Amino acid sequence: MFQATALNERNRRVEFLFRVLFGLMTVLLVAPVLIILALLIREGGPAVSFDFLFTPPSDQGRQGGILFPLVGTIWLVVVALLASVPIGVAAAIYLSEYAPDNLLTRLINLAIINLAGVPSIVHALFGVGAFVVFFRFGISILAASLTLAIMTLPVVIVSTREALQAVPMAFREACWNMGATRWETIRRVVLPNAISGILTGVILEVSRSAGETAPIMFTGAVTFLPFLPAGVLEPTMAMSLHLFTISNSVPNMPDEIKFGTALVLISMVLLMNAASIAFRMYLRGKKKW
């Protein structure tokens, strides 16, 4: 009475097949990351040292380390963060908590999605036109960072909005029904509960911009500079452009240095990601629901 029928057997086989298929796809997804990391560590690992990180490049990068591009990338990312986070988070709060659901709001959302789809080279050209030329920032960290900021704004807005909308509506209603205004509700209840999601999204997306080359190569990053930038209105070297240059345009470049540079760049991004995840876990631990 309870014996398996032919249909049960067939279902079991199909089940097995799909399970294996999906599992394989997952492995396929992780494999490139691991292979890239392994390759970089094997080829570039020996080059990376304390001196490599803290010595400026010389002889077009054949000698010395990567201090100037490393510091330059930190400059670019930090200034981009300072620009995109306040604007992006504020816009997301408006769109999620205040904006009525009407045609205008929908158009704004559409514009944000489209902005996310703009190729980075187009952002770069916009950055040249707007920040370098029109606002007269010149080829500078400021121009490059603002270009990066505009490029990352849509993702900052979208991830922030998602974090805000993950806070249950019931909490907001409870506040409103006690006579709290929108802002009191946001400040006391919504933001404290969304902050871990917001920060994670923001750091993840902005750390990705550390690796971008196109948006900064016309706006603020230069291939070689014999000194560190003294302020945001000066040009700078950057890791991504430096890697591009030494891999592409410098003859007799030792492979070790190329791989080492790539390893440091990817480590920076992974480190920021890890930090944001650790931070999220810390904040989640403090969550009250």
Added chain:
Amino acid sequence: MAEQKAPQPRPEDSAISVNMVSLWYGSFRALFDVNLEVKAGSITALIGPSGCGKSTLLRSVNRINERLGSYVRTTGSIRVHGHDVLADDVELAQLRRQVGMVFQRPNPLPLSIRDNVLFAHRIHRAGERVTRIEEDELLETALRQVLLWDEVKDRLNGPATGLSLEAQQKLCIARLLPVKPKVILMDEPTSALDPEATDALEGLLWELKGEYTILIVTHNMAQARRASEETAFMLLGKMVEHRPTQELFLTPHEQETADYIEGRYG
């Protein structure tokens, strides 16, 4: 209204006075010329089958219906202690301070127990200096009034969402008290609770009555019978009958009331 010293309500006053109120959701008419007088300091139950408009009426008193947007239209007058609730110059924040609300599902905020109880108070006293001692007093008074103090006094800084549903619902009542509301509206406040918790909450209503006017919507007739002094029966958006609870249940005047309380529909 906010600045007045809250006088002990006299029982002969009407705490809530609903006069010829009609309400439309778009083109659907949910209330038909409803009248209701709720005595100050009393517990009044609103009963009736699903969709009869009892929740709509309740939600009109502190105007949270309006959250649904401009397609909600109300006519007639609703007064709370003589003050028109529907007037143009009513500040909703003040109205909701004076007319608190408790919902079906307990909805404590994701804050500590202490911050939950003091939330409304802090909002309405923003800018004024309130000492820690004052806050502690308000906290203890409110929690004692809802019979929750002994259960939570050792974990006031713990998360409110970790409490049992019964305690959460009591907390949701407690957090209304520090701002001294005149009226507490309850929308089926025990429907998420088990029988014992329901019992405890009904007991609490009798503790709060007198100082506060309570209007409670329930679809549980036994509850209306146990936990109210007056009962109003609504049907299809109309007020059918409103009388002292025992009379309404023992000798209903209207045939519809009799049919409903005998369970012929509902």
